[in-house]
Amino acid sequence: MPRWRSILLVARREVLERGRSRGFILSMLFTTAIIVGSFLVPTLLFEDDGDLDIGVLRPAPAGLEVALTAFAAPFGTPLEITTFDDRAAAEAALEADEVEAVVAVPADLSGAGTLIVKEEAGDAVRAIVGAAVVGLRQAALLEQAGVDPADYAAVSTPPAVDALDPQTETDRSQFLFANIGVVLIFVGIFSFGFTVLTGVVEEKQSRVVEVVLSTVRPRDLLMGKVLGIGILGLVQLAMFVVAGVGSALITDRFELPPTAPSAIPLIALWFMLGYTLYSTALGFLGALATRIEEASNASTPVTTVAIVSYLIGLFAVTDDPTGIVARVATFVPPSAPMVVPLRAALGAIEPWEVVVSIAITLVAIYGLFVVGGRVYSGAVLQTAGRMKLRDAWRSAGE
Amino acid sequence: MLEIDDLTKRYGPVVALDGASFIAQPGRIVGFLGPNGAGKTTTMRCVFGLVRPERGEVRWRGSVVDREARLRFGYMPEQRGLYPRMRVREQLSYFAQQHGLSGRDADAAATRWLERMGLGDRWKSKLEELSHGNQQRVQLTAALAHDPELLVLDEPFSGLDPLGTTTMTAVLRERAAAGVAVLFSSHQLDLVEDVCEDVVIIARGRIVAAGEIDALKRASGRRHLDVEVAGSGGTWLDGRDHLTVLDRSGDRIRLLVDATVDLDELLAAARRGGEVRRFSFEPPKLSELFMEAVADPTTSPFETEAA
Numbered sequence: 109m110p111r112w113r114s115i116l117l118v119a120r121r122e123v124l125e126r127g128r129s130r131g132f133i134l135s136m137l138f139t140t141a142i143i144v145g146s147f148l149v150p151t152l153l154f155e156d157d158g159d160l161d162i163g164v165l166r167p168a169p170a171g172l173e174v175a176l177t178a179f180a181a182p183f184g185t186p187l188e189i190t191t192f193d194d195r196a197a198a199e200a201a202l203e204a205d206e207v208e209a210v211v212a213v214p215a216d217l218s219g220a221g222t223l224i225v226k227e228e229a230g231d232a233v234r235a236i237v238g239a240a241v242v243g244l245r246q247a248a249l250l251e252q253a254g255v256d257p258a259d260y261a262a263v264s265t266p267p268a269v270d271a272l273d274p275q276t277e278t279d280r281s282q283f284l285f286a287n288i289g290v291v292l293i294f295v296g297i298f299s300f301g302f303t304v305l306t307g308v309v310e311e312k313q314s315r316v317v318e319v320v321l322s323t324v325r326p327r328d329l330l331m332g333k334v335l336g337i338g339i340l341g342l343v344q345l346a347m348f349v350v351a352g353v354g355s356a357l358i359t360d361r362f363e364l365p366p367t368a369p370s371a372i373p374l375i376a377l378w379f380m381l382g383y384t385l386y387s388t389a390l391g392f393l394g395a396l397a398t399r400i401e402e403a404s405n406a407s408t409p410v411t412t413v414a415i416v417s418y419l420i421g422l423f424a425v426t427d428d429p430t431g432i433v434a435r436v437a438t439f440v441p442p443s444a445p446m447v448v449p450l451r452a453a454l455g456a457i458e459p460w461e462v463v464v465s466i467a468i469t470l471v472a473i474y475g476l477f478v479v480g481g482r483v484y485s486g487a488v489l490q491t492a493g494r495m496k497l498r499d500a501w502r503s504a505g506e
Numbered sequence: 507m508l509e510i511d512d513l514t515k516r517y518g519p520v521v522a523l524d525g526a527s528f529i530a531q532p533g534r535i536v537g538f539l540g541p542n543g544a545g546k547t548t549t550m551r552c553v554f555g556l557v558r559p560e561r562g563e564v565r566w567r568g569s570v571v572d573r574e575a576r577l578r579f580g581y582m583p584e585q586r587g588l589y590p591r592m593r594v595r596e597q598l599s600y601f602a603q604q605h606g607l608s609g610r611d612a613d614a615a616a617t618r619w620l621e622r623m624g625l626g627d628r629w630k631s632k633l634e635e636l637s638h639g640n641q642q643r644v645q646l647t648a649a650l651a652h653d654p655e656l657l658v659l660d661e662p663f664s665g666l667d668p669l670g671t672t673t674m675t676a677v678l679r680e681r682a683a684a685g686v687a688v689l690f691s692s693h694q695l696d697l698v699e700d701v702c703e704d705v706v707i708i709a710r711g712r713i714v715a716a717g718e719i720d721a722l723k724r725a726s727g728r729r730h731l732d733v734e735v736a737g738s739g740g741t742w743l744d745g746r747d748h749l750t751v752l753d754r755s756g757d758r759i760r761l762l763v764d765a766t767v768d769l770d771e772l773l774a775a776a777r778r779g780g781e782v783r784r785f786s787f788e789p790p791k792l793s794e795l796f797m798e799a800v801a802d803p804t805t806s807p808f809e810t811e812a813a
Contacts, residue, residue, distance in 0.1 A: 109574070109577055109605075109606040114604060117600065117603055117604055121592075121600055124596075125589070125591070125592060129591075311589075314587045314588070314589065314590055315583065315585040315586060315587025316587040316588050316589055317587075318556065318581075318583040318585060318587070319581065319582075319583060319587065319588065319601065319648060319649075320601075320604070321554070321556055322554040322555075322556065322576065322579070322581040322583075323573070323576055323577055323601075323604045323605055324604055325573065489551075489556055489557075
């Protein structure tokens with residue numbers, strides 16, 4: 109019987125046994141529901157369209173609504189103005205959260221009036237209303253003094269913004285998208301890597317491993333396990349991406365950056381590479397333990413490396429995606445799975461860097477399988493207490 | 507034929523196997539005996555490549571055992587264990603497929619063997635839902651379902667109730683009759699004497715006796731002499747201090763003697779003591795052979811047979 113069949117049988121068993129388990133299905137549905145919900149719920153439940161709702165109590169000065177609209181423009185949020193004929197109606201609307209604030213200014217601009225709010229006034233509302241009322245009153249005063257309203261309007265124009273490196277909506281969505289991708293990879297590596305870890309310990313704990321290894325080579329068992337659980341991981345990742353991208357497109361709450369079509373396959377690829385790298389390490393370290401509690405101790409070095417890599421990606425790379433830290437981390441196997449897709453999603457990586465990084469990571473995975481396979485076979489039949497890495501290595505060589 | 511040839515294995519300062527050699531023939535059941543820690547499990551693990559010996563090799567049909575050969579072996583380890591949450595038939599089918607059977611053949615074999623073991627209606631159950639006895643049956647079936655040519659069972663009778671023992675015995679006999687070479691370890695010597703034609707006795711990593719049980723008994727230099735002389739109280743034996751008394755109760759005395767002992771002279775002495783009601787001269791029982799063999803290898807009368 110060829111070895112690949114043996115590996116595939118192991119992988120198939122993992123996919124069928126775990127994929128059909130209630131825990132896996134429920135957790136996947138639950139997470140998918142959260143992803144879809146985070147897009148849909150705000151849109152459906154709260155009819156919060158993001159507009160600024162301000163009420164105006166009549167009688168109001170002429171031009172107040174025009175001034176409010178003009179001063180609201182720089183905030184980028186559309187302004188919706190409701191008028192009220194008496195204070196009771198205005199207060200009712202405030203209580204019902206229909207408006208955020210109500211402006212009550214004497215129609216003759218004889219006083220500054222009041223800004224009525226439910227609990228407190230937001231900065232934006234205060235700034236907009238304040239500027240509008242002050243502006244109107246100053247204009248009225250200057251007009252009395254003989255100043256041409258057109259001249260006043262002319263000097264009321266704020267300075268134009270001239271950004272050296274203007275940030276667009278695309279930049280923001282690209283940044284957000286890149287970060288979501290890295291979080292997905294990190295969480296995927298962790299959850300499925302630990303599935304491999306516990307799977308190895310469970311096989312050892314239930315002693316079934318001795319029966320399995322009477323026909324399956326240790327390295328093949330580890331490979332099949334990593335492959336099978338990896339397929340489940342990829343299925344889950346695909347489901348999350350489809351749910352997220354689908355909801356984003358439907359609800360129109362999030363604009364996909366132009367880098368998305370190339371970044372999504374890269375996220376999938378780097379999830380697989382990162383998962384394979386980390387789960388192999390977790391798998392053979394798990395073989396050193398005899399109980400699940402010990403396994404989490406044995407896995408501490410791997411966990412630490414993963415978290416440090418993630419933090420490098422999160423801070424150093426997003427801060428300066430072409431800086432020296434980002435470039436070095438691109439070619440270091442443990443950090444590459446987090447750093448490369450992040451740089452790619454930010455559009456800040458050369459194609460050759462991606463290719464070289466993939467090659468280095470593949471070599472690292474192969475090396476880990478050779479080393480890990482040996483440690484695994486040396487350790488997996490030892491059931492008396494936790495084993496040392498060196499002993500496992502020696503034991504397999506004897 | 508399975509040939510264990512000169513296996514040697516050390517775990518640090520502990521010598522697990524020290525040049526162990528023996529054979530197991532197709533169609534015969536070999537009982538593999540030895541005190542705890544003598545090297546039985548290590549030997550069996552060597553057969554399945556789970557332990558790599560420092561010296562020596564395992565051959566099947568004349569060639570060194572490799573993975574392809576092992577696909578035709580069935581193994582039941584001492585430490586029982588299967589996948590607790592996997593359904594019984596899928597589990598058996600999985601192991602049969604890992605032994606090279608196609609999916610369809612493996613399913614059919616799993617179904618057939620479950621019927622055979624009286625578990626036909628439990629095929630959909632998870633292993634952990636079965637009783638302890640039934641889990642043992644499934645474990646045995648996992649070693650059998652791919653129709654192996656060699657069966658290696660580490661302590662298959664331990665933890666079995668009398669019903670389970672009967673089933674196990676029947677299965678082993680039936681497999682041997684079908685031409686399978688069966689090797690199993692056990693501490694239940696009476697059971698081994700009942701089930702096996704051949705035994706291999708291992709002590710401190712060395713084979714101290716191997717061969718047909720009857721031949722070993724005949725080859726033993728010792729005999730048991732059971733004598734009952736009515737009303738003598740055993741006094742007829744007085745003065746014969748060179749004889750080893752194994753047991754003495756009233757008129758009955760059990761002696762350990764050399765095979766070359768002068769029986770006529772002893773019988774005459776017994777007759778002088780009174781009416782002889784019993785005078786039986788027998789080879790040792792397997793349990794006695796075992797105790798002698800493992801007691802001290804340097805003086806064992808069987809050591810010459812080991813190689």
